[in-house]
Amino acid sequence: MLDVVREYAPAKINLHLQVYPKRSDGYHPIESIFQTVSLFDELKIEFVGESFGCVVKCDSMQLPEENTLTKTYKVFCQETGIKLGISVELTKQIPSGAGLGGGSSDAAYFLRALNRACDYPLSQSRLEFVASLVGSDVPFFLFDGAAIVTGRGEKVKPILPRKDLCFVLVYPDVHCSTAECYSLVDEYYALGKTVVGPTLQEIEEMYYKPISEWRFINTFANPVMKKNPAILDALRSLELQGAEFVQMSGSGSTVFGVFSDDNLGKDACTNLRKKWKNVYFLSSSIQQDI
Numbered sequence: 611m612l613d614v615v616r617e618y619a620p621a622k623i624n625l626h627l628q629v630y631p632k633r634s635d636g637y638h639p640i641e642s643i644f645q646t647v648s649l650f651d652e653l654k655i656e657f658v659g660e661s662f663g664c665v666v667k668c669d670s671m672q673l674p675e676e677n678t679l680t681k682t683y684k685v686f687c688q689e690t691g692i693k694l695g696i697s698v699e700l701t702k703q704i705p706s707g708a709g710l711g712g713g714s715s716d717a718a719y720f721l722r723a724l725n726r727a728c729d730y731p732l733s734q735s736r737l738e739f740v741a742s743l744v745g746s747d748v749p750f751f752l753f754d755g756a757a758i759v760t761g762r763g764e765k766v767k768p769i770l771p772r773k774d775l776c777f778v779l780v781y782p783d784v785h786c787s788t789a790e791c792y793s794l795v796d797e798y799y800a801l802g803k804t805v806v807g808p809t810l811q812e813i814e815e816m817y818y819k820p821i822s823e824w825r826f827i828n829t830f831a832n833p834v835m836k837k838n839p840a841i842l843d844a845l846r847s848l849e850l851q852g853a854e855f856v857q858m859s860g861s862g863s864t865v866f867g868v869f870s871d872d873n874l875g876k877d878a879c880t881n882l883r884k885k886w887k888n889v890y891f892l893s894s895s896i897q898q899d900i
Contacts, residue, residue, distance in 0.1 A: 614656045617723050619715035620754060621649040621704045621892075622747075623777065623859040623866050625817065626826035628807045629792075631799050637746075637762040638792060641810050643817055643826070644711075644747075644766075646754045647777055647892040651716050653679075654699040655723050661695030668700040678717040682744050686724050689740050690731045694724070705888065707785035709860025711751070717744045718751030738766070756894070758814055769814060771894055775821075776875040777866050778853065780844040781888035784863035786834060791861035794833035805829045821854040821868050834862045841865060847885060851878035 625643040632638050664683035666673055679698055687693060698720065704712030718741055725732050732740060734752075741748040746763030755771035807827040808816060816824055835842040841858060845865045848856045852874060853867025869875035879891045 614654065615723055615727065617653040617655065617719040618650040619653060619704075619712070619719040619751070620646040621710040621712060621715065622646050622750065623710065623779070623864070624828065625824075625857070626807070626813050627828045627830065627860065628805070629795050629829035632792075632796060638795070639761065640759065640763060641807075641813065642759045642763075643756065643769075643813055644750050644759050645756045645771065645775075645894060646751075647779075647894060649704055649710070649779075649890055649892055651704050651712055652701040653716060653720060653723070654701075655720065656697040656699075657727065658695040658697055662693045664694075664696040664698065666698045666700060668702060670702045671706065673700075678713045678744060679720050682717045682720050682748075683724070685740055685743050686721060686732075689736070690728065692728050692731065694728075696724075705781045705864070707787065708781050708864040709786065709858065709862045710779075710864055711747050711860065714745050714747035715751045717741070718748045721748070722752065738764075756817070758810065760810070769817065772818070773894055774870065775894055776869050776872050777890075777892045778848065778851070778869065778875050778878050778882065779859075779864055779866045779890040779892060780848060780882060780886050781864045781890075782838075782840040782844040782886065783888060784838050784840050786838070786862040788861050791830050791834050794837060795829055798829075798833045805832070821870055824855045824868075826855070826857060828858050830861045831858045834858065838863060844886060847882055848878070851881055853878065 622644045628641040630639040666679045704710050738749045742764040749764050750766050753768045756769050758767040841863050848867035855868040858865050882889045
């Protein structure tokens with residue numbers, strides 16, 4: 611076993627996100643296309659002898675004692691019976707509360723690293739199950755690339771990722787609580803409002819069409835942007851820069867524009883940084899082996 615390993619956990623965006631009314635178990639079914647992008651958190655994982663426990667350090671933000679990484683560690687140890695001493699140094703590049711899946715990605719890559727270091731005690735299917743115990747979005751990051759995601763997020767169907775897309779992301783420095791955003795959707799449905807989007811089959815077919823033909827939606831967008839006008843302002847800024855498709859990712863607050871030409875995307879970044887502090891020029895991240 612290596613004493614120290616480094617993992618680079620990518621962000622994701624939701625190209626499409628249809629959220630349905632809450633089920634009897636309290637979860638909201640979703641239909642979504644997840645796409646990883648080239649913005650990464652770094653995890654430096656150190657295996658510290660025969661001791662037992664997991665310590666997580668992060669200089670850029672205050673983590674609670676119980677967090678997604680410590681939860682991942684506990685679930686892994688419970689499922690495998692393996693006891694390890696672990697120290698994790700987390701370097702954040704993915705904004706928190708931004709709809710980019712940073713915490714879920716960190717958890718998945720930590721789980722992958724633990725499984726690899728212990729000579730794969732968990733099969734692929736078991737790994738996916740353990741990931742779902744940590745969080746709804748975690749299983750997707752065992753695959754990366756692009757996927758159709760359904761259920762509460764735990765059902766992942768990988769699809770061939772496009773390599774011709776570039777993305778400009780704007781994070782308007784608004785922290786969106788996922789729980790609060792789901793409450794806004796509940797209120798939206800309670801008022802009798804609906805959001806009609808393409809079918810599950812149509813979204814997969816649409817992914818491979820020219821960007822100008824995309825008709826993806828995000829159920830969170832209207833209620834969340836109504837509560838947080840800065841998000842709508844950022845979205846309109848991207849539209850003014852000529853993005854071929856714009857949308858909010860996840861429950862916000864990050865918005866993204868899709869460009870088929872890198873130079874246009876880079877020019878848009880230059881212009882957007884005159885108004886917005888957190889602007890990213892990204893590409894589809896390369897699928898990695900587990």
